[in-house]
Amino acid sequence: MDDVASLPGQGPFELSGGDLCLDFANTWGDRGRPESDDLRTYPRLLAFARQTGLLEAAQANGLAARSLAEPAAAQAALQAALDLREALYGIFSARAHDREIPPGDLACLNEALGEALPNLHLGLEGTALAWHWRRDGTALTAPLWPIARAAADLLTAKAAAPVRECGGAQCTWLFLDHSRGRSRRWCSMASCGNRAKARRHYHRSRQGD
Template structure:
């Protein structure tokens, strides 16, 4: 997997929502500006054996924002209708190769990926797991993640990035206060 896109949010739809990096901050970065970027995301996270080359990233960004609205409790009728439309698209189908490998295929891999993402989001918000979706406590992050820690008290999307930055900031503030 490439470092271009973040992973590890706990669900595919949560990793997808992170493609608007630093959401809600002045430093927000669009990671799906075009069809090539959307194809690269599918290649990194999707089930397809060969590279996917979608014609556009427009539907991907629309789906991402509808999923974000759903996950943050601000979904309105238009977003709900879009999610239902994406979820109704055909999903990838499995097949077994002559060598015994499982391969996934779809007539339109980009649309099939949107179906997987929408279905994952709908399943998440209707499951008990949804109570453990958190916003990262990192000041500049804005990411959502699934808290799978036993006590359910995880604060950062990534201890290596946001958690480490927060601890460094706290340490520096204490050092400055001491002297």
């Protein structure tokens, strides 16, 4: 089983999307290659939740133990996570390309929100009130609750979020573009950006020949 007791911020996932829900969608960075899916087991979902600080160690370990005791329920929770992830990709990819949001993807997000939002409550942080997630539950889908809420917050923000999708031919990475002039095209210049430059150089060389 993957180690789910690691500290928040430590783990195997690349968290460069700029928002929790985009980082979750990016756990499959190249949808043309099934082997690039980083979320193929329930323990990997827990690892993502720990790395992003969604779960405390005790809660993650409790969910890991329950997933072993109830494998069918864990598989159902994993499928719910994959369904939500692909719905988020569909929604934010549509936003990035100024397309209409697919109704089925929005329905999937709303279903996740229907489960998530009843688990929110107000609690004190010093003298201030803030939203908190119920931590005493044992729902195997608990890691999805803050992800669904983050997606709803991003979609309903007063200022439209500058969501972009990587311009790489084989990359489906989503990110918030905070660059000057909103001109960022790549998930990373070190990967997709350099590959695109290399392809352009190759084609120019061939045309010159």
